[in-house]
Amino acid sequence: MKLIIAGATGFVATELIRQALSHPAIASIVALARRTTNVPENLGLGADAGKLKSVVCEDFSNYPESVKRELAGADACVWLLAVTPSKSRSMPLQEVRKVCFDYTVTGLEALSQLPRDGTTGPLRFIYTSGANSPRDPSKKPWVFGDYCVMRGEVETRVLEYATESKGTVEACVIKPGLITAPDRGGLMMRAIQKIGCSVIGLPNVDVRQVAAALLDQTIGGFEKDTLLNEDLARIGQNALRVQRTASSSSNQNRVLSSHPSLLSLPPSHPQRRRLDAPRLKMVRRAARKSKQKRTPANQRTAANNPNQAAQVIANSGHDDMIHDAVLDYYGRKLATCSSDRTIKIFEIEGESQRLIETLKGHEGAVWCVAWAHPKYGNILASAGYDGKVFIWKEQGTQNNQWQRIYDFPLHKASVNIVAWSPHEAGCLLACASSDGNVSVLEFKDNAIDHTTFPAHGLGVNSVSWAPATSPGSIVSSAPSPGSVGNRRFVTGGSDNVLKIWAFDQASQSYKQEREPLTGHTDWVRDVAWSPTVLQKSYIASASQDKTVRIWTSDASSGGQWDCKVLKFDAAVWRVSWSLSGNVLAVSGADNKVSLWKENLRGEWECVKSIEE
Structure with missing residues (x-):
């Protein structure tokens, strides 16, 4: 699968790239951003950095032919390009709308019209919005109200476009709350998280779960057209469990290849049972996944x-x-x-x-x-x-x-x-x-x-x-x-x-x-x-x-x-x-x-x- 990640320099995109480089179903990744995207640090087991290609696009309202050639043939796109709520306060609303609404719609239209020779099925497009973005303008929240309503408009347009495409595009909107990361921010970030969760009523979700859920839905198909914060946490948690099990199985294969004498042990032998346990769990989980x-x-x-x-x-x-x-x-x-x-x-x-x-x-x-x-x-x-x-x-x-x-x-x-x-x-x-x-x-x-x-x-x-x-x-x-x-x-x-x-x-x-x-x-x-x-x-x-x-x-x-x-x-x-x-x-x-x-x-x- 060829995956495009738009807005590839943010911390969610970085975690998504890190996991995708280790996933066997992802053959290539196009990191689309205004500046060069670097290979993430601390790559997982079996990661292939060669799958990542950084593509710089200086103007997301007009894609040059050189960029289109790199994007052609993609199976899916995760759209992470947006203005964050905090940054939106220091920008004119018209400029915020240009980045969040215009760039998204233009990108979706451009991707849907590119040649996809050798690919089958619709283009899967995931738009990343927020938990407090209403599609009904009358339900404008009291914090970042105009910004959230505008993000809700983008959600509606993305889903409408997929319906109008008559099978060319399959779209999904994810609505995470406050995305947290164990290694991101200090006291100030924790204070913001506490305010967001207790005062605004904003749920939180770990960035690793969000990235794992995005990969799961991109590869396996959309569970539904809108995934809420609790959906992302559930799907991501299950996907991470499968990743850990597969990693354990890969480690086991290396142990067995390094010590072939272990294969001669009977299945009842305690040491052999310890080796077999991760593989058996992987088969059971995969069968029900x-x-x-x-x-x-x-x-x-x-x-x-x-x-x-x-x-x-x-x-x-x-x-x-x-x-x-x-x-x-x-x-x-x-x-x-x-x-x-x-x-x-x-x-x-x-x-x-x-x-x-x-x-x-x-x-x-x-x-x-x-x-x-x-x-x-x-x-x-x-x-x-x-x-x-x-x-x-x-x-x-x-x-x-x-x-x-x-x-x-x-x-x-x-x-x-x-x-x-x-x-x-x-x-x-x-x-x-x-x-x-x-x-x-x-x-x-x-x-x-x-x-x-x-x-x-x-x-x-x-x-x-x-x-x-x-x-x-x-x-x-x-x-x-x-x-x-x-x-x-x-x-x-x-x-x-x-x-x-x-x-x-x-x-x-x-x-x-x-x-x-x-x-x-x-x-x-x-x-x-x-x-x-x-x-x-x-x-x-x-x-x-x-x-x-x-x-x-x-x-x-x-x-x-x-x-x-x-x-x-x-x-x-x-x-x-x-x-x-x-x-x-x-x-x-x-x-x-x-x-x-x-x-x-x-x-x-x-x-x-x-x-x-």
């Missing part, structure tokens, strides 16, 4: 197969964060994918596992993998940030040789999830993308057909197929004609709604059934259609609004969906049904997994909660 939807419903939670012992692969072989891990139909092969752009295939046998193949080809982070039903062969689908969907097939049962058999560059932005249909409906693969479209690939008679249609204008985060058999058809004495092989699925998007789609035989296309399912007040991160084929249909949806909604419909409801709401203390990322369709697993930002079941009164109860 992903905030994009990555979960075909019937293969990934402990609720699905209580008789199968959990396993931890001590050495994943990945060089970056793991986003997905899926067992095949028989539980004998495990596929994992990562931000290192690779897919790993492991062979599982009892308590042991063996890496048998590394699949390469994606040009960005790989978000998800999904196994097809074995009746179609050992086939794996993968999708990622590069907007591509790959289909891989094992060519021989003896040599474990995998080959990429199909390559689908169908989308203009990140493909967030792929899901295979129930095998009774055919060999179908649904793909959901941040470009707002869903594509469905059909493999039949050694040929491939596909259809693509708009689903959610702000991006599609999740997709889940309905059972191929209509509800109640198994218990009914007279199943309706055509009840087997139904092609229906549900999608969830950044527009906060769910939509149900069904294949129309007459037009040979997918049509939306009825109106969208509404009720969520934030992005829908995951949807899961229960595999049950009894009288009722169940759909679970997880949202950043800290709720899970369980939607039910039966033949007597005339296609209407009723809803029950489960409330949580944090954003919810994933939902997954057990194979029988009667137990729902829920996981979220609180690092908990809870299991839910419907009682005889039709109420949903938590029957188990697990926290790491």
Whole structure:
């Protein structure tokens, strides 16, 4: 990823550069400022100072061609250029507005129009504002009132521009309070912090958390379009924990390479356990870290197969964060994918596992993998940030040789999830993308057909197929004609709604059934259609609004969906049904997994909660 940092000489930018130089997902950094940007001191482990390029721009209202060439091809920009509240008192408001408003809008327009050859997805633009900057002028604060209102105007314009760009730009506004640093300022700074927090009511956040949160959102995608002080602290704290764990793992690799005899120690040996501990924690945290939807419903939670012992692969072989891990139909092969752009295939046998193949080809982070039903062969689908969907097939049962058999560059932005249909409906693969479209690939008679249609204008985060058999058809004495092989699925998007789609035989296309399912007040991160084929249909949806909604419909409801709401203390990322369709697993930002079941009164109860 190529990252632009505008206003790169401030203390927040310095910390952001320091962390970005150590982050494997950042390939290059353009530090844009009015003067030369130096490499920060005290670089972290694995930092590569060669990734930083200082670009001087003397006039941010007019970008010369030499500067534009350096900025071209960027994936993201963090805009930190502004006049601080204290400095604004000594400057005319018109000059302050020029720096804060005009320069920001001009920069955003210029960046969005630059060539981005070789890049996929929208330009991610983060604007740094402040906690006390209202977008409603009538709520002007009593301290720095005009200044804060003007910053609120910039926020509004940045978000409006992203909407008007129709997918070219994706914008996020961060609103930190007082940004603190352990090595910045003395008694005077601490006094200012105390006044800000107690008198003005301004929250504070550590600069390291702000920088880590900026990196996390730049690389992984925006959690929402506005991040408040508490959001930055939470995201940054989690991101710093992952950084420390990765650093511990890197240290461990050096110890093992320097002392290969340690590898010969049995896993139960105390010294070996101490070496393995950081790596095991990294794998667990990485597996739960992903905030994009990555979960075909019937293969990934402990609720699905209580008789199968959990396993931890001590050495994943990945060089970056793991986003997905899926067992095949028989539980004998495990596929994992990562931000290192690779897919790993492991062979599982009892308590042991063996890496048998590394699949390469994606040009960005790989978000998800999904196994097809074995009746179609050992086939794996993968999708990622590069907007591509790959289909891989094992060519021989003896040599474990995998080959990429199909390559689908169908989308203009990140493909967030792929899901295979129930095998009774055919060999179908649904793909959901941040470009707002869903594509469905059909493999039949050694040929491939596909259809693509708009689903959610702000991006599609999740997709889940309905059972191929209509509800109640198994218990009914007279199943309706055509009840087997139904092609229906549900999608969830950044527009906060769910939509149900069904294949129309007459037009040979997918049509939306009825109106969208509404009720969520934030992005829908995951949807899961229960595999049950009894009288009722169940759909679970997880949202950043800290709720899970369980939607039910039966033949007597005339296609209407009723809803029950489960409330949580944090954003919810994933939902997954057990194979029988009667137990729902829920996981979220609180690092908990809870299991839910419907009682005889039709109420949903938590029957188990697990926290790491």
